[in-house]
Amino acid sequence: MIPGPFEFVRAASVEEAVAALVAHGDDAKVIAGGHSLLPLMKLRLAMPAVLVDIGRIPGLSYVRVEGDEVAIGAGIRHHELERDEVAGAEVPILPHAAGQVGDPQVRHRGTLGGTVAHSDPASDLPTALLALGGSVVVQGPDGRRSIPLTEFWLGFFETALQPEELVVELRVPRTGPAGWAYEKFTRRANDWPIVAVAAVDGRVALANMAGTVVRATATEEALARGASIAEAAALAADGTSPSADMHADQEYRRHLARLLTRRALEKAAGVGVTAA
Ligand SMILES: Cc1cc2nc3c(=O)[nH]c(=O)nc-3n(C[C@H](O)[C@H](O)[C@H](O)COP(=O)(O)OP(=O)(O)OC[C@H]3O[C@@H](n4cnc5c(N)ncnc54)[C@H](O)[C@@H]3O)c2cc1C
Known part of the structure; x- marks a missing residue:
């Protein structure tokens, strides 16, 4: 249960992380909370040569209302989303689903961007996101693009994300408290x-x-x-x-x-x- 050897790059910004992904190509893998990737690495089902850590990039954890939508930073931890007051008022299904994920340790480490990018069909938050509708904002070497949630998950562990792109934000319609x-x-x-x-x-x-x-x-x-x-x-x-x-x-x-x-x-x- 020990992962293979890897180089570790701690990115200080989204741009730095994207540059590292471009530099290392298929050999690199992003790590956020590590609670899906590390188990796969310990089983040697994933053996990236380079890990690009995005877990300490500032400014990736937020929930804010923007017009008819709520924008949520991909770095937000499940635990933070569970307790977020804006999310609780505007899209309460998300904090509720975040509170259903695993145990407190998992919720303190796992990130929204991580569970979205991982594409496990059993995941709680992607299920709630898909019922809300909305989009995934990703950033790569050519800038940002938006992918509708209905087109993002392509298969088991497979998404519309390109290897050098990061999930940076989720955007969902405001629903209010009921329904x-x-x-x-x-x-x-x-x-x-x-x-x-x-x-x-x-x-x-x-x-x-x-x-x-x-x-x-x-x-x-x-x-x-x-x-x-x-x-x-x-x-x-x-x-x-x-x-x-x-x-x-x-x-x-x-x-x-x-x-x-x-x-x-x-x-x-x-x-x-x-x-x-
Ligand atoms: C014991 C245990 C119980 C769990 N129970 C549940 C449960 O009940 N329900 C549930 O839904 N989940 C559960 N999980 C999974 C948990 O929610 C994970 O934290 C989550 O799926 C992945 O988030 P992460 O930040 O840890 O991602 P990581 O493990 O760091 O990464 C997962 C994958 O996404 C990629 N990635 C991560 N962030 C980004 C990004 N911003 N952009 C592009 N790619 C990215 C990585 O390269 C990797 O391929 C459980 C996990 C564990 C260990």
Whole structure:
């Protein structure tokens, strides 16, 4: 469980980090909180020759309202997001989802940019972000560009990010206090979700139901044409391809997706939650 040898570069700015990524190409890997990358390195599933540490770049941790959107710095730790008052007032699903991630140690180290860039389909915050809609702002040698969240996650551990680009900001629409819910099913407290569902204003996103976090499009379309919550939630697993593992087979995950979607939609609508 000891990583292979690597060179360590501590970047003092986003520009320095990008320059290091350009200089070292495919041999380099960004490290932020290290709570996804280091386990992979210890298992030697990742063996970067150069680690570019962005964890101490100043000015990457913020939450601010900009017009109709909330802009969130990629360096914000899950723990900071969980307690952020602006996020709590403007996009409360995000602090709530941040509080669901792992245990306090993970939440004190892990970053929003890290969990977005990692593209694990079981991740809590990307699921909530996908239900919110919005975009990822990335910075590379040619400057900044914005990628819609619906186009960012391409597969398991695969994103639209280029090797020399950094995630620097997330931008999501302001929702206000109501109309959202996050339902996470775990075997034990602090675990990754077996399945999780985020619902925001009629948009529904699912964790662990495909190779990336995904929108429950059949459910969303049913809601848009006026179907009841029960009818729409019954379609939540349509078009998904959940994996099977020691925790749950595919059919159980589909069942959870339908059940948790109904609960999330009922909570988001402020109606009583059906028990079973
Ligand atoms: C015990 C444990 C339990 C956990 N439980 C949960 C859970 O319940 N739910 C959940 O959602 N997550 C969970 N996590 C994952 C946790 O949220 C991680 O912190 C997060 O996924 C990665 O964030 P990080 O800052 O640690 O990223 P790192 O590990 O530093 O990096 C992860 C990947 O993203 C890249 N990267 C990081 N930052 C950037 C950036 N700004 N731009 C471009 N690329 C970047 C890295 O190169 C690497 O490929 C758990 C982790 C552990 C160790």
